Amino acid sequence: MNWDDFDAFCQVVEHGGFTAAARALDRPKSSLSASVTRLEEQLGTRLLERTTRSLRLTDAGESLYRDISKPFSQLRELAVDAIAKGAQVQGTLRIAAPYEFGAHHLAEVACKIMAQHPQLKVHIDVEHSRVPLFERNYDIVFSAIEHSFAPSSIVTRKVYSLERALFASPELLARHGVLNSPEDLNALPLLAGADDSDWEFTAADGTAAKVEVRNPRMRSGNAGVRMEAALAGLGVARITATFCTAAVQQGRLVALLPDWRCAPLRIYALLPGRRLMPAKVREFMDVLEALPTHQG
Numbered sequence: 001m002n003w004d005d006f007d008a009f010c011q012v013v014e015h016g017g018f019t020a021a022a023r024a025l026d027r028p029k030s031s032l033s034a035s036v037t038r039l040e041e042q043l044g045t046r047l048l049e050r051t052t053r054s055l056r057l058t059d060a061g062e063s064l065y066r067d068i069s070k071p072f073s074q075l076r077e078l079a080v081d082a083i084a085k086g087a088q089v090q091g092t093l094r095i096a097a098p099y100e101f102g103a104h105h106l107a108e109v110a111c112k113i114m115a116q117h118p119q120l121k122v123h124i125d126v127e128h129s130r131v132p133l134f135e136r137n138y139d140i141v142f143s144a145i146e147h148s149f150a151p152s153s154i155v156t157r158k159v160y161s162l163e164r165a166l167f168a169s170p171e172l173l174a175r176h177g178v179l180n181s182p183e184d185l186n187a188l189p190l191l192a193g194a195d196d197s198d199w200e201f202t203a204a205d206g207t208a209a210k211v212e213v214r215n216p217r218m219r220s221g222n223a224g225v226r227m228e229a230a231l232a233g234l235g236v237a238r239i240t241a242t243f244c245t246a247a248v249q250q251g252r253l254v255a256l257l258p259d260w261r262c263a264p265l266r267i268y269a270l271l272p273g274r275r276l277m278p279a280k281v282r283e284f285m286d287v288l289e290a291l292p293t294h295q296g
Contacts, residue, residue, distance in 0.1 A: 002038065002039075005042075008039075009035070009039055009048075009064070011024070012032055012036060013061075015137070026092055048061055089117040089279045089283045093120060093122045096124075096138050101265070105291075106288075125138075140269055142159070155271040157285075162242070167256065168188075169232070170254055176188055179256050191217060191235040193219070193220070193221060194219060194221035199238055199262065201263070216235070217235045227243065
């Protein structure tokens with residue numbers, strides 16, 4: 001009896017299919033399929049009903065998964081803990097992050113630790129929509145949402161507080177005039193993030209203001225798309241300041257309402273709540289938090 005076949009079966013079920021499990025485990029899809037087929041032959045029963053578009057547990061498969069999934073999960077956890085005790089940073093580090101953060105803040109860290117640790121591979125998925133919470137076996141998920149509703153097995157750590165500002169093209173300002181207060185935004189087309197419902201501001205004297213994002217000219221989770229629309233003079237975008245630095249220096253974008261501070265973009269690192277943090281995760285987080293731009 002090959003216990004790896006039982007584990008492969010559990011992994012396929014937990015990831016919702018052979019393709020997703022193969023991607024998460026960095027194994028050939030054919031290898032997982034062969035493991036499950038071999039297990040079915042040894043047990044003399046079909047465990048999974050396979051179609052081109054879906055995968056469903058049979059009654060026998062559901063019963064087997066219910067009986068063995070917890071012990072195998074615990075064994076994987078113990079294996080991770082054993083690896084974490086070692087000092088060597090190796091294996092594959094899987095990370096997911098929102099585009100606006102990942103594109104400008106994670107590459108430097110990834111390059112630095114890969115240069116220091118030749119046995120380490122890094123996979124970074126940069127998402128334009130909401131990042132799935134460990135749906136694809138990530139080691140770290142960076143999210144702009146604190147996920148206070150996350151299960152107790154998830155550890156939340158605030159990593160970054162990124163300065164945001166309003167940006168528009170000189171051409172748009174020439175047509176509409178200079179903005180003096182957040183309320184003036186109601187007369188301008190807005191370029192909003194995917195989940196933006198309102199934009200919050202604070203003046204130097206502590207005065208707070210909020211502008212509802214009712215009917216934006218554009219809505220996109222991709223900061224690059226919003227910036228391109230702002231450059232084209234199509235509206236006002238709220239984007240992290242570092243993302244627009246070059247365009248501002250070139251005079252292609254102008255920062256608006258300098259006397260008002262936008263609510264920052266807070267980024268949280270969500271980590272599986274293991275008893276011991278794997279060395280590759282610990283190293284990445286240490287390097288990230290040591291960067292001069294870190295504002296956790």
